[in-house]
Amino acid sequence: MLTLFGIQNRRISTLPPTCVTIGVFDGVHLGHQEVIRRGVAEARAAGLPAVVLTFDRHPLELLRPEQAPDLLSSLCQRLRIFESLEVDITVVLPFDPPLAQLTHEEFYRQVLKEALHAERVVVGHDFGFGRGRSGSAEWLATQLPTTIVQPVTANGERISSSAIRARIAEGDVEDAAQRLGRWYAVEGVVVPGNQLGSRLEMPTANLALVERYVIPAEGVYAGWARLGSQLYEAAISVGERPSIPGAGFAIEAHLIGYEGEALYGRAIELEFVRLVRSQERFDDLEILAMKMKEDVEKVHAVLEGLRA
Numbered sequence: 001m002l003t004l005f006g007i008q009n010r011r012i013s014t015l016p017p018t019c020v021t022i023g024v025f026d027g028v029h030l031g032h033q034e035v036i037r038r039g040v041a042e043a044r045a046a047g048l049p050a051v052v053l054t055f056d057r058h059p060l061e062l063l064r065p066e067q068a069p070d071l072l073s074s075l076c077q078r079l080r081i082f083e084s085l086e087v088d089i090t091v092v093l094p095f096d097p098p099l100a101q102l103t104h105e106e107f108y109r110q111v112l113k114e115a116l117h118a119e120r121v122v123v124g125h126d127f128g129f130g131r132g133r134s135g136s137a138e139w140l141a142t143q144l145p146t147t148i149v150q151p152v153t154a155n156g157e158r159i160s161s162s163a164i165r166a167r168i169a170e171g172d173v174e175d176a177a178q179r180l181g182r183w184y185a186v187e188g189v190v191v192p193g194n195q196l197g198s199r200l201e202m203p204t205a206n207l208a209l210v211e212r213y214v215i216p217a218e219g220v221y222a223g224w225a226r227l228g229s230q231l232y233e234a235a236i237s238v239g240e241r242p243s244i245p246g247a248g249f250a251i252e253a254h255l256i257g258y259e260g261e262a263l264y265g266r267a268i269e270l271e272f273v274r275l276v277r278s279q280e281r282f283d284d285l286e287i288l289a290m291k292m293k294e295d296v297e298k299v300h301a302v303l304e305g306l307r308a
Helices: 030-046 075-084 104-115 137-141 161-169 173-180 285-307
Strands: 002-005 018-022 050-055 089-093 118-124 146-149 184-191 205-209 219-227 230-239 250-256 267-277
Touching: 018 030, 030 050, 030 118, 030 146, 050 075, 075 089, 075 184, 104 118, 118 137, 137 146, 161 173, 173 184, 173 267, 205 267, 219 250, 219 285, 230 267, 230 285, 250 267, 250 285, 267 285
Parallel strands: 002 089, 018 050, 018 118, 050 089, 118 146
Antiparallel strands: 184 205, 184 267, 205 250, 219 230, 219 267, 230 250
């Protein structure tokens, strides 16, 4: 997949006529995936490149920062998923004040027609664009062939990013995964911690997140840790670490079976599979160590059960 940042990119001018799918696509959940798949299918049928047009941030981060939601995915994660859906080209627009001030007519003319040479467009049912979301899918359909994809449901409820955020915040990462079509995952860089895990012979990787992600409810989770090309079972702790006075909030993971060197500075992606238990306070470190070993056994059992 070719990724282009901004419409001033010199390679934009060489684009042939395209089929464009437009959206923020935070989380790229099953509803978003249906829109993108429809765009790819229509592009293939028409012999056009399948283009996804997205943004470098959630528009509310600029327009109404106090209302901007925590995110379900980083831009890098979105791009990887777009590529897995066989998108040919992704164009990432910086959502800055000049872009936010474009009317829907200006956005259509300057971005869709003059820059992307759109011949067809595919959007979701709730699509709006231009200053104040003044443009609609219905208006777009008066300008060029436009497919409006209806919502996807799960258990009788429309799949939406807001509903998924709520499930994750409650700790129901399994339900969230059903709506995302994959495990919820956060990316970050490993930073030094208080070394207690190492002293208890249960070393953990403390994560500094790269995005303002939705944080799962406090507790211990079964999950996976992706380190480069390697995938490890992981016992993931989220919360204030009540057994360690003054330790503060952390997301940390014990990578089961990892025996390499310290991971400081390494990038890791953590996937949340199931909440194993809530956070508990242990005044005795020996009891805490025993509990951590029990957690690892439970995590292994959960993940082994999924493989069976």
